[in-house]
Amino acid sequence: MAQRHHDLTDPAAGPLTTGDALAGYLRGQATEFLRALRLHRETGGAASNGSAGAPAGSSAAGAAGAAASSAQARLDAARALRRSARRISGSLHTFRPLLEPEWSEGIRPELAWLSGTLALEHAYGARLERLLLALNRLSGPAPVPPQPAGPAGPGGGARAAAHPAVPDRGNLTVGAAKAGALLDRQLTLARTRAHSTALQALGSSRFHAVADKVAVLASEVPLTATAPATDLRPLAMAAADRLADAVAALPLVTAGSPYNAEALIHGLSPDPAPHPQDAPWHQVRLLLRLHRYACEVVHGRGTPLEIRLLSAGEALDRHRDASEASSAAAQAARTPRIAPATAYALGVLHADQRHEVEAARYAFQRSWQKQTVAAP
Amino acid sequence: MAQRHHDLTDPAAGPLTTGDALAGYLRGQATEFLRALRLHRETGGAASNGSAGAPAGSSAAGAAGAAASSAQARLDAARALRRSARRISGSLHTFRPLLEPEWSEGIRPELAWLSGTLALEHAYGARLERLLLALNRLSGPAPVPPQPAGPAGPGGGARAAAHPAVPDRGNLTVGAAKAGALLDRQLTLARTRAHSTALQALGSSRFHAVADKVAVLASEVPLTATAPATDLRPLAMAAADRLADAVAALPLVTAGSPYNAEALIHGLSPDPAPHPQDAPWHQVRLLLRLHRYACEVVHGRGTPLEIRLLSAGEALDRHRDASEASSAAAQAARTPRIAPATAYALGVLHADQRHEVEAARYAFQRSWQKQTVAAP
Numbered sequence: 001m002a003q004r005h006h007d008l009t010d011p012a013a014g015p016l017t018t019g020d021a022l023a024g025y026l027r028g029q030a031t032e033f034l035r036a037l038r039l040h041r042e043t044g045g046a047a048s049n050g051s052a053g054a055p056a057g058s059s060a061a062g063a064a065g066a067a068a069s070s071a072q073a074r075l076d077a078a079r080a081l082r083r084s085a086r087r088i089s090g091s092l093h094t095f096r097p098l099l100e101p102e103w104s105e106g107i108r109p110e111l112a113w114l115s116g117t118l119a120l121e122h123a124y125g126a127r128l129e130r131l132l133l134a135l136n137r138l139s140g141p142a143p144v145p146p147q148p149a150g151p152a153g154p155g156g157g158a159r160a161a162a163h164p165a166v167p168d169r170g171n172l173t174v175g176a177a178k179a180g181a182l183l184d185r186q187l188t189l190a191r192t193r194a195h196s197t198a199l200q201a202l203g204s205s206r207f208h209a210v211a212d213k214v215a216v217l218a219s220e221v222p223l224t225a226t227a228p229a230t231d232l233r234p235l236a237m238a239a240a241d242r243l244a245d246a247v248a249a250l251p252l253v254t255a256g257s258p259y260n261a262e263a264l265i266h267g268l269s270p271d272p273a274p275h276p277q278d279a280p281w282h283q284v285r286l287l288l289r290l291h292r293y294a295c296e297v298v299h300g301r302g303t304p305l306e307i308r309l310l311s312a313g314e315a316l317d318r319h320r321d322a323s324e325a326s327s328a329a330a331q332a333a334r335t336p337r338i339a340p341a342t343a344y345a346l347g348v349l350h351a352d353q354r355h356e357v358e359a360a361r362y363a364f365q366r367s368w369q370k371q372t373v374a375a376p
Numbered sequence: 377m378a379q380r381h382h383d384l385t386d387p388a389a390g391p392l393t394t395g396d397a398l399a400g401y402l403r404g405q406a407t408e409f410l411r412a413l414r415l416h417r418e419t420g421g422a423a424s425n426g427s428a429g430a431p432a433g434s435s436a437a438g439a440a441g442a443a444a445s446s447a448q449a450r451l452d453a454a455r456a457l458r459r460s461a462r463r464i465s466g467s468l469h470t471f472r473p474l475l476e477p478e479w480s481e482g483i484r485p486e487l488a489w490l491s492g493t494l495a496l497e498h499a500y501g502a503r504l505e506r507l508l509l510a511l512n513r514l515s516g517p518a519p520v521p522p523q524p525a526g527p528a529g530p531g532g533g534a535r536a537a538a539h540p541a542v543p544d545r546g547n548l549t550v551g552a553a554k555a556g557a558l559l560d561r562q563l564t565l566a567r568t569r570a571h572s573t574a575l576q577a578l579g580s581s582r583f584h585a586v587a588d589k590v591a592v593l594a595s596e597v598p599l600t601a602t603a604p605a606t607d608l609r610p611l612a613m614a615a616a617d618r619l620a621d622a623v624a625a626l627p628l629v630t631a632g633s634p635y636n637a638e639a640l641i642h643g644l645s646p647d648p649a650p651h652p653q654d655a656p657w658h659q660v661r662l663l664l665r666l667h668r669y670a671c672e673v674v675h676g677r678g679t680p681l682e683i684r685l686l687s688a689g690e691a692l693d694r695h696r697d698a699s700e701a702s703s704a705a706a707q708a709a710r711t712p713r714i715a716p717a718t719a720y721a722l723g724v725l726h727a728d729q730r731h732e733v734e735a736a737r738y739a740f741q742r743s744w745q746k747q748t749v750a751a752p
Contacts, residue, residue, distance in 0.1 A: 137637070138644040176644040258634030259735030261513070267724050268514040268552040333720045343716035344709045347723020348643050355731055359635030 011236030011291075017298045019098045019227035025297045026091060029084045030218035036080035037211060040202070043074040075125075078118045078198070085115040088217070090293040094239045098227035110210045117201045120194035123324070128187040130325045134352055135180050135345070139173065175341030179349060182332050182342060236294040243287040247368060250280055255361040256369065263358035264351055275354075278323045281361065285316035312367040319360035326353035387612030387667075393674045395474045395603035401673045402467060405460045406594035412456035413587060416578070419450040451498055454574070458491040464593070465491070466669040470615045474603035486586045493577045496570035499700070504563040506701045510728055511556050511721070515549065551717030555725060558708050558718060612670040619663040623744060626656055631737040632745065639734035640727055651730075654699045657737065661692035688743040695736035702729035 089111040092104045201207055254260050266275055292309065326349075333346040465487040468480045577583055630636050642651055668685065702725075709722040 135644065138640060138642075140642040140645040173644055258738060259731070261728075261731065261735075264514060264724070264728055264731070266514075266516040267728070268511065268549055268721055269516040333716065338716050340709065340714050340716050340719035343719040344723040344726075345644055347720040347725075348640070348727045349723075350720075351724045351727030351731070352637075352640055352643070355635065355637065355640075355727070359637075362634060 011233055011240055011295055011298045017232045019095075019223050019230045019232065021300075022091065022095050022098060022232055022297055023221040023223055023228070026088060026221045027218055029087045029091075030214045033081060033084040033088065033214050034211075034218060036077050036084060040074060040077035040081060043070055043077055075122055079122065082115040082118050085111045085118075086289070087293050087296070088214070089115070090290045091297055094290055094294045095232060095235050095297070097235065098223055098230055098232075100222040100224060103222045107210065107213050110206070110213075114201065114207065114210055118198050121191055121198055124187050124191035124194055126321065127325050127328055128183060128191070130321060131183050131187075131329060131349060131353075132180055134325075134349055135176050138348060138352060139176050173341070173345070175339070175345035178339060178342040179329075179332070179345035182335060182338065182346075183328065186332055186335075187328065232298055236298045239287075239290050239294045243284065243291045246280065246284045246287050250284060252365050252368065255358075256365040258362060260358065263361070264354040267351055267354055275323065275327075275357075278319070278357065281316060281319050281364075282323075285313070285320060288313050288316060308367050308370055312364055315360050315364035315367060319357055319364065322353045322356035322360060326350050326357065329353060387609055387616055387671055387674045393608045395471075395599050395606045395608065397676075398467065398471050398474060398608055398673055399597040399599055399604070402464060402597045403594055405463045405467070406590045409457060409460040409464065409590050410587075410594060412453050412460060416450060416453035416457060419446055419453055451501075454494045455498065458494050461487045461491040461494075462665070463669050463672070464590070466666050467673055470666055470670045471608060471611050471673070473611065474599055474606055474608075476598040476600060479598045483586065483589050486582070486589075490577065490583065490586055494574050497567055497574055500563050500567035500570055502697065503701050503704055504559060504567070506697060507559050507563075507705060507725060507729075508556055510701075510725055511552050514724060514728060515552050549717070549721070551715070551721035554715060554718040555705075555708070555721035558711060558714065558722075559704065562708055562711075563704065608674055612674045615663075615666050615670045619660070619667045622656065622660045622663050626660060628741050628744065631734075632741040634738060636734065639737070640730040643727055643730055651699065651703075651733075654695070654733065657692060657695050657740075658699075661689070661696060664689050664692060684743050684746055688740055691736050691740035691743060695733055695740065698729045698732035698736060702726050702733065705729060 089108050092099060092108050096104065251262070254262055262277070263275075266277065288309070292313070329346045329350040333343050333350070465484050468475060468484050472480060627638070630638055638653070639651075642653065664685070668689070705722045705726040709719050709726070
């Protein structure tokens with residue numbers, strides 16, 4: 001990739017960085033991991049008492065606020081756990097040749113399992129919130145509420161705590177309201193299950209083995225004998241190249257042409273699987289993350305990431321979220337015995353989220369283009 | 377409107393044009409009207425025999441081609457009739473002060489009735505074709521047909537004649553196929569009714585009174601006494617001003633920002649009426665047409681219209697078509713006792729067409745912007 005230096009944050013810029021820096025980075029991430037794990041336990045993540053066992057919203061209005069804030073603290077701790085797990089796993093991948101192969105090949109799938117398991121509860125909650133917000137948006141502006149300002153209506157407190165951004169549903173049609181209730185039921189159930197699964201995972205011997213390995217990593221990184229003095233930059237540049245190659249294979253010309261109507265093209269396809277056209281974008285999202293982590297290792301964690309890489313990453317996050325939300329709407333429409341009005345609302349919602357997918361691709365193309373054009 | 381000369385094709389450019397030119401234009405349009413009327417009668421438009429009484433596609437494969445080509449000739453003649461009726465009516469409106477008020481106020485609603493009545497058959501056919509094409513597009517690429525090249529499959533001939541651009545439906549899901557069949561039924565019925573109504577209208581005494589008036593217009597235009605020497609340009613400029621004012625009131629900043637998700641915002645609104653947000657765009661479409669006709673009167677019919685006005689007009693036509701198609705999909709979804717899969721497909725289709733509405737607004741904004749920026 002001769003264009004590399006013009007296209008991406010250059011991992012080879014700045015002073016020589018060697019395996020020692022990698023060891024420092026991994027020790028730092030392992031420490032963060034252990035801190036997040038302690039926080040998660042303190043917020044009830046590992047216990048199986050009532051308020052932590054069920055997501056916030058099921059208790060009475062008074063306790064709901066406390067439960068919600070404890071649930072939020074627990075989700076924040078889980079996010080911090082995932083964050084460092086991803087960084088450890090990603091760095092082990094990018095700088096593979098510098099690490100004892102047996103050790104690093106052993107821990108990577110375990111870290112992936114852990115962050116995947118912890119991610120689900122948050123993902124289902126966020127998906128539900130995204131879909132309910134979209135349903136409200138699609139129903140037009142909400143009418144002026146009949147009652148004057150004051151405390152939320154019956155049950156409003158718990159709902160507001162769980163979905164703070166979701167407005168009143170007073171303006172929904174029957175179809176939209178039923179679609180919302182169906183999605184709420186399905187995704188809340190999925191979230192509750194994901195929560196139980198995560199609790200089980202965190203209490204398992206499999207998890208304790210990972211935590212032990214990370215605890216070792218916090219003090220002693222298993223580098224190969226030559227690694228401490230080896231230049232990290234060629235490996236970081238290889239990660240940048242993999243990203244650039246994957247981006248080059250995306251249909252960016254189409255994505256950069258507004259309203260190309262490409263994302264919905266399989267909207268009524270008989271195939272119930274997620275859209276195959278989304279996969280290369282999801283792949284770029286992962287490669288962009290690996291590139292970011294490699295830059296963190298080489299340049300140090302405090303280095304502000306270039307704004308264009310951040311906005312490209314945000315566009316790909318939005319792409320993934322909209323893609324999964326559109327699948328959830330399509331999936332809900334396959335529920336037996338739903339009313340035609342519910343199915344209609346889910347069809348509109350599915351298409352709306354596919355438009356979001358297309359909009360996210362457009363946004364990515366714009367960030368990426370800016371990047372290439374702005375280079376000297 | 378001080379900006380007028382920079383924003384629009386300037387009706388005041390070029391040599392002085394007076395009421396004499398208006399009389400010539402109206403005579404020309406009246407002659408076109410009478411010619412189209414004769415053509416329409418020759419192609420069976422006024423007769424009520426079988427092949428003209430029902431839209432093409434219902435007869436056997438052999439006769440279908442001939443029936444379709446005769447139906448096409450009839451629709452072409454009806455389009456030519458509407459075309460001159462609109463131009464006569466529009467010019468009478470724009471240059472009202474130059475014409476005998478009683479006469480021109482009397483004929484304008486009659487011309488509007490006529491072109492409205494004649495437009496419906498074509499509109500329903502085009503709407504169905506647009507929706508069936510969208511259903512096919514939304515179902516992903518069609519699978520490779522199993523049989524080698526050759527004549528169309530069973531029944532394919534008649535369907536291909538009626539909807540030449542609609543591909544095979546082999547790749548549709550049950551929901552999409554059922555939605556297509558439902559729309560086909562409803563819009564074909566509406567088209568057949570519109571056809572009968574148009575035939576009745578063309579045989580009515582009301583129509584004969586209009587035709588007689590237009591026949592008089594072809595030889596003698598009822599100008600006021602001072603009109604022949606009156607400058608047409610101030611009235612043409614007033615039409616341009618009305619257009620510019622209506623465009624200035626459109627939400628063009630939003631429309632110019634791709635993927636603003638504005639067009640679908642009432643997609644699930646409880647209000648079954650057409651989207652109120654579309655009305656100002658429809659109004660601009662009519663004013664743009666009046667401006668075009670005024671330019672034709674002032675500059676002569678052979679003058680090539682500026683490409684930007686043409687593309688702006690095409691965007692507004694597309695806006696109107698997509699808006700009406702989205703309403704037809706929403707309307708079909710209210711049919712009692714449809715399957716949820718059908719309703720789901722109609723929801724996706726509705727949202728797809730609202731997306732088209734948004735795309736058309738974007739295209740209009742781009743044409744219009746280009747226009748303003750390109751001016752000296």
